[in-house]
Amino acid sequence: MDAFNTWVRERMSSRGNLNHMFNTSKFGSNHVETLNGWQSFCNNTTVWQRFKQGDYYAIECGNPHICRLARQAADERNARMDGDEKFGEYTDALAELMRYNDEKDRRKEEMDKLRDEADKNAEAARKEAAQKGLATKKRNKERRDEQQRLTEHICAELEGLKGQDEQKNERLAGLQRDVLRVHVLGLDKKEKEKMAKKNQLVSRICDALGNLKDLDKKNKERFERIQQEILDITSEDEQNKEGEKAGAKRQKTG
Numbered sequence: 001m002d003a004f005n006t007w008v009r010e011r012m013s014s015r016g017n018l019n020h021m022f023n024t025s026k027f028g029s030n031h032v033e034t035l036n037g038w039q040s041f042c043n044n045t046t047v048w049q050r051f052k053q054g055d056y057y058a059i060e061c062g063n064p065h066i067c068r069l070a071r072q073a074a075d076e077r078n079a080r081m082d083g084d085e086k087f088g089e090y091t092d093a094l095a096e097l098m099r100y101n102d103e104k105d106r107r108k109e110e111m112d113k114l115r116d117e118a119d120k121n122a123e124a125a126r127k128e129a130a131q132k133g134l135a136t137k138k139r140n141k142e143r144r145d146e147q148q149r150l151t152e153h154i155c156a157e158l159e160g161l162k163g164q165d166e167q168k169n170e171r172l173a174g175l176q177r178d179v180l181r182v183h184v185l186g187l188d189k190k191e192k193e194k195m196a197k198k199n200q201l202v203s204r205i206c207d208a209l210g211n212l213k214d215l216d217k218k219n220k221e222r223f224e225r226i227q228q229e230i231l232d233i234t235s236e237d238e239q240n241k242e243g244e245k246a247g248a249k250r251q252k253t254g
Helices: 001-015 033-041 064-079 086-160 167-187 192-215 217-253
Strands: 046-051 057-060
Touching: 001 033, 001 086, 033 046, 033 057, 033 064, 033 086, 046 064, 046 086, 057 086, 064 167, 086 217, 167 192, 167 217, 192 217
Parallel strands: none
Antiparallel strands: 046 057
8 A cells, every 4th residue: 555655755846746645545335436536637538447356457448538437437337336345356456457557657658758759750751852852953953954055955955057058957947946845845854755755856857957967077076976865865864764763762651
C-alpha cells in the first residue's frame, strides 16, 4: 500500500497537486469500483473488471462515454458476484493497476517519440523534395532558355545562307519553319506521338541540310555546324525528359 500511495502522490505531483493526501486503508467491499475510481484519475479509457477466480484485468475503450458506462456495468456486476473479495486480491490488483498504467505510459511515450521522429523525417523529406524540385525546375528553365537561344541562332544561320537562288532560299525558309516546329514540339514531352514527330522532323532537317551542303560546297562547314546544333537540341530535350522523370521519382519515394 505504501508503494501505491507513493505512486499516486507522484502522479498527483506531476499534475501540480503536491499536498494532496490519500487514505487507502479504507475501501469498500467492491474492489472493482475502487480500482475504476483510481483508474479514472489516470484516464477515461480503461475499464477494470474481475474474474470469478479473483483475477483483476483491464480492457480499453476508445470512447470516454462508453468507458464510463462500461465501468459502471463492471462495478455493478462485481457487486453481485458470490464470495467476498480478499485484501490480498485487492493489493495484487493495485500492483497490477500500477504496472498496467506505467506500461501504458511507457508505450505511449515510445509511440510519441516514434511519431515525432517520423514527423521530423517526413518534414525533412518534404523539404529535400521541394529543394530538389526547385533545382530541377531551375535546370529545366536554363535548358529551355538554351534551346531557345540555339533555335534562334540556327534560324539566323539559315537566314545568313540565303542568297540570289530563290529555290535555295525557299528551302532554307522551309528549314527555318521546321526548326521552330522542332523547338515547339520539344517543349511538350508528355505525348509520345509528338516526341516521335519531332524526331522525324529533326531527321528530315538533317537530310535536307545534307543535300544543301552537297549543292553549296563553299558553305559546307556551316551546314555541318547547323546539323550538329539541331542534334544538340534533340539531345537537350532527352536530358530534360530524363531529369523530370528522376525528379518525379524522388518526389514519389520521398
